Amino acid sequence: MSDTIVVGVAKEPATRRAAGWAVARAAARGEQVELLGVVGGAVGAVGEGELVAAAMAATQEMLDAEAHRHSESGVAIRTRVEVGDPVAALVDASKDAVLIVLGSDYRGPESGPARGSRGIRIVADAACPVVVVPDLELGDRRGVVVGVDGSPVSAGAIAFAAAEAARAGEPLIAVAVWSPIASPRHAPLVIPEDYRSGMNLVAHETLDEALAEVRLQHPGLVIDDRAVEGYPSAVINQLATDARLAVVGSRGRGPVRRFLLGSISHEVLQRLATVTAVVR
Template sequence: MSEKLIVAVSAASDSRRAVDWAVARASARHQSIELLSVVGGAVGMIGEAALIQAATSATEQLLAAEADRIAAAGVTVTTRVEVGDPVAQLAVASEDAALLVIGSDYRGPGKGPARGAHGIRITAASKCPVVVVPDFDLDDERSGVVVGVDGSPVSEDAIAFAAAEADRLGEPLTAVIVWTPISAPRNALMVSPHGYRDGMEQNAREALALSLGGLRSRYPDLEIEEAVAEGFPSLIINELAEGARLTVVGSRGHGVVRRFLLGSISHEVLQRLASVTAVVR
């Protein structure tokens, strides 16, 4: 398995935050970093070649400056500029990476737009886990790793990733599973029977316990908290993530149609980032 982290770099402020996050992780895990920028927008217009060349040269200078800025961290850094569609180019690059790290222009509730489709498509198309770094300061009071659980095979991969990160960071792991009751129109006057609600919660607890089976023996020093909640998964996950150092969710796998799609929960978590968030497939 590759130990290289690929960081998508641009001139935006969120890009620098992504680079800094990747450098800290690479330094701790003795990994290398490739800073990758993609010059996009070409449509084959006459006179476009000169513009592409100028943009490529400017981008190479940007990457060189970033490489110089992080040189003191002692991490092996390479740089690369590609030309083409950013989503497609980053998807290809991710085939040879342990992680793809990208920035997000989301600055928190009330402070900026939700994450646009561009970054979500990159995350969905990637062949490796993707870490999305929001464009706001993560204060030192944050602690712990939060992972969303739903009992699926992809969820198992997310748990494994989250546990390894929590153990490496020396932080507690919160594994949360959310059950959502059947909804009905307001005028239906339907009240869920106690047996139904109790059964849904019990099923969720059992699924969570099954998903975490063996984790404590694998990480004996890891503090694991099990959380079962009623509501909508992405809202609950982001509420917990507001105080966490890292959030981990699973995504759909690849397919002819699903290549540029995420599962609805991971999609919604990325739209309103509450912390650095990893999407694992």
């Protein structure tokens, strides 16, 4: 298994936070870091060679400066510059990486949704978990939030989150979110109490089954399991406002439906509340 964390390096200030997060994790787990910069936009036009060479040199300078910032971390850091499609390059790098780490320009609810589709496309196709680091001062947070829906993808997210929480000695907050049956916008809909109780029961059963293996593997881990009525991405990000890390699966379809259906993980990334990992 690879022990390399690959960080996608761009010009945005968020790159510095992403690299810092990756180096700190690598130091704690005995891993190494590769800083990858990709020069995109080349189409083979006449006279393009000089521009590409200049862009590659500038990118290498940027990578070297970032590596130098962490020269005393004790982490082995290497750099690599490629020419091509940044999404394709990072997806390809994910085949031999333990994690892909990306920076996001998201700076909180007042800034609107995070911009750009590259991160979403990388998350959708990466062969390893992808961690997205927002451009936020997160302060002293504790705990790992993970979404649970009973699917195999959800199981992978739970295992990842539990390992992260156990390593840090922090609690695991496992949440199963259920949403009522949708109705037309202006149609009154009274939710029967027995329906609500039944859905809560299904959610709790899903949590119990999904967390059974985690409890065996990490007997000392504090687990706060919650069944919540609401919209999944909103619930996850609300809980994540006080957490060090949030973990979601992508394209799960378990007993608690409409939780990790692909679009939900994307919505979580659009309103990042903390460092967020997406596990396929």
